[in-house]
Amino acid sequence: MPPFDLARPARATADVSPCGACAVRPLTVCAALDEDEIQRLAEITQSQRVAAHHTLFSEGDTAQNMYNVTSGSVKLYKLLPDGRRQITGFLFSGDFLGLSVDARYAYTAETVTATTVCRFPRRQMDSLLDEFPKLQRRLFSLASNELAAAQDQMLLLGRKTAREKIASFLLSLSERAVRRGQKSNPIQVPMSRSDIADYLGLTTETVSRTFTQLRTHAAIRLLEGGRVDICDETALMEMTESG
Amino acid sequence: MPPFDLARPARATADVSPCGACAVRPLTVCAALDEDEIQRLAEITQSQRVAAHHTLFSEGDTAQNMYNVTSGSVKLYKLLPDGRRQITGFLFSGDFLGLSVDARYAYTAETVTATTVCRFPRRQMDSLLDEFPKLQRRLFSLASNELAAAQDQMLLLGRKTAREKIASFLLSLSERAVRRGQKSNPIQVPMSRSDIADYLGLTTETVSRTFTQLRTHAAIRLLEGGRVDICDETALMEMTESG
DNA sequence: CGGCAGCCATGATGTATGTCAACGGACCCA
DNA sequence: TGGGTCCGTTGACATACATCATGGCTGCCG
Numbered sequence: 423m424p425p426f427d428l429a430r431p432a433r434a435t436a437d438v439s440p441c442g443a444c445a446v447r448p449l450t451v452c453a454a455l456d457e458d459e460i461q462r463l464a465e466i467t468q469s470q471r472v473a474a475h476h477t478l479f480s481e482g483d484t485a486q487n488m489y490n491v492t493s494g495s496v497k498l499y500k501l502l503p504d505g506r507r508q509i510t511g512f513l514f515s516g517d518f519l520g521l522s523v524d525a526r527y528a529y530t531a532e533t534v535t536a537t538t539v540c541r542f543p544r545r546q547m548d549s550l551l552d553e554f555p556k557l558q559r560r561l562f563s564l565a566s567n568e569l570a571a572a573q574d575q576m577l578l579l580g581r582k583t584a585r586e587k588i589a590s591f592l593l594s595l596s597e598r599a600v601r602r603g604q605k606s607n608p609i610q611v612p613m614s615r616s617d618i619a620d621y622l623g624l625t626t627e628t629v630s631r632t633f634t635q636l637r638t639h640a641a642i643r644l645l646e647g648g649r650v651d652i653c654d655e656t657a658l659m660e661m662t663e664s665g
Numbered sequence: 666m667p668p669f670d671l672a673r674p675a676r677a678t679a680d681v682s683p684c685g686a687c688a689v690r691p692l693t694v695c696a697a698l699d700e701d702e703i704q705r706l707a708e709i710t711q712s713q714r715v716a717a718h719h720t721l722f723s724e725g726d727t728a729q730n731m732y733n734v735t736s737g738s739v740k741l742y743k744l745l746p747d748g749r750r751q752i753t754g755f756l757f758s759g760d761f762l763g764l765s766v767d768a769r770y771a772y773t774a775e776t777v778t779a780t781t782v783c784r785f786p787r788r789q790m791d792s793l794l795d796e797f798p799k800l801q802r803r804l805f806s807l808a809s810n811e812l813a814a815a816q817d818q819m820l821l822l823g824r825k826t827a828r829e830k831i832a833s834f835l836l837s838l839s840e841r842a843v844r845r846g847q848k849s850n851p852i853q854v855p856m857s858r859s860d861i862a863d864y865l866g867l868t869t870e871t872v873s874r875t876f877t878q879l880r881t882h883a884a885i886r887l888l889e890g891g892r893v894d895i896c897d898e899t900a901l902m903e904m905t906e907s908g
Numbered sequence: 909c910g911g912c913a914g915c916c917a918t919g920a921t922g923t924a925t926g927t928c929a930a931c932g933g934a935c936c937c938a
Numbered sequence: 939t940g941g942g943t944c945c946g947t948t949g950a951c952a953t954a955c956a957t958c959a960t961g962g963c964t965g966c967c968g
Contacts, residue, residue, distance in 0.1 A: 500820045503906045508820040521809050528813045555798055565808040566764050570771045572815035577743045577751040579822035580866030615946060623823030625926055630947055663746045868956055873917055
């Protein structure tokens with residue numbers, strides 16, 4: 423897999439910092455900061471464009487950067503020695519990644535589609551955290567939210583059936599699209615069946631079969647371009663909650 | 666389930682605050698603070714004794730307190746409407762709980778054995794966080810660690826076999842005992858088969874069978890008092906990593 | 909003391925999901 | 939144009955684990 427390209431500086435912004443024009447700012451870690459502080463953050467920020475299916479960093483790498491996704495999508499995963507894979511999360515614009523323990527990443531981050539990220543060097547980020555308690559607080563709050571999401575995912579992985587898993591997955595994609603200000607109904611599902619399987623603890627075949635099953639029951643429609651139309655949200659929600 | 670008892674104030678400590686004599690301090694959130702700050706924290710802290718199988722708080726409750734376990738053991742879990750349960754973690758002395766999102770607990774916390782906790786009222790804790798950035802930072806670091814543990818658990822739930830799950834579970838209990846300064850070898854396993862099952866995404870029967878299987882293969886011995894002797898740690902570690 | 913309840917273990921059987929295999933379509937590129 | 943690869947789908951079959959059922963053990967309590 424070839425190394426990703428560094429972005430050239432943004433061209434057509436009238437703002438002193440590219441952050442001024444950032445569409446996803448209210449969603450991200452940056453929402454915590456006022457203009458002066460944003461400026462300081464912008465100084466250590468580098469925007470970066472990454473093609474689909476490229477690795478941002480790997481499990482075990484020394485954690486030199488934190489990232490904010492500004493467009494596109496990213497998956498995070500862990501591997502077992504024999505190659506079995508668990509995807510621990512999908513990230514979209516506005517999402518933050520790069521928290522680490524013992525200065526090493528605990529997972530691999532790989533783009534699903536073409537993606538742009540803001541990159542924050544860890545060392546400089548750390549001093550900003552000392553300087554701006556608001557930023558520290560914001561990061562803490564993001565981590566708490568991620569933790570809650572991880573607990574939901576444990577419930578899903580440990581106790582839900584394949585149908586419930588797929589239904590939960592689709593509804594969660596829909597919810598997150600809304601939070602990003604997109605419409606909820608035909609949702610973009612940019613990841614492959616295999617990625618979905620590794621996220622939900624299933625196989626591609628089971629994912630595929632469950633999709634057709636939902637389609638047969640008229641709960642969803644599979645559109646072109648990897649989009650999914652949720653025809654019967656109520657039915658999906660009922661599937662989420664029990665047998 | 667009867668309400669738990671409030672503890673009476675600690676009796677036999679010469680220190681101004683009970684925290685001065687706290688055996689688990691270096692393990693906990695308190696390790697971040699110097700003596701003056703500890704004193705401030707001690708002022709808002711209440712020690713509490715809770716019998717086995719009592720609920721500290723329930724999923725959905727407004728999050729009024731944070732806790733530190735000083736002895737005993739606690740389980741955290743989430744429920745599906747039909748009663749299926751996923752235990753998201755076991756806590757032992759030194760562990761912290763009570764992070765929340767939207768001011769509500771995302772899980773239920775219930776004692777496994779008789780337990781003592783330090784209780785911090787959330788409101789007062791929040792102002793201490795503002796006052797002591799070190800504390801804030803410490804809490805952030807704890808949350809990051811928990812997040813990493815949650816990701817490990819997702820890998821376990823989504824991709825490991827029953828044997829690998831049990832092996833990972835036992836080794837992780839052993840590691841944590843060491844971190845608490847206890848010996849690693851005969852480990853205390855205070856939770857029931859049913860709790861273990863709900864933690865690993867299995868049934869009690871499968872947990873039971875897998876234990877006897879490991880016993881038959883001379884990897885472990887089941888001792889009385891809920892203790893488990895790890896006879897062949899290497900074998901367990903190999904089971905953890907692959908088939 | 910006797911009976912009840914909870915926990916653990918284990919056997920018999922069922923099933924949701926995994927595995928293996930084949931096929932069609934999209935895309936790429938020589 | 940043709941062959942290769944990747945992806946998604948579907949079918950036939952296998953299996954790890956769940957489900958159902960039983961019995962032993964312990965502790966509790968009337």
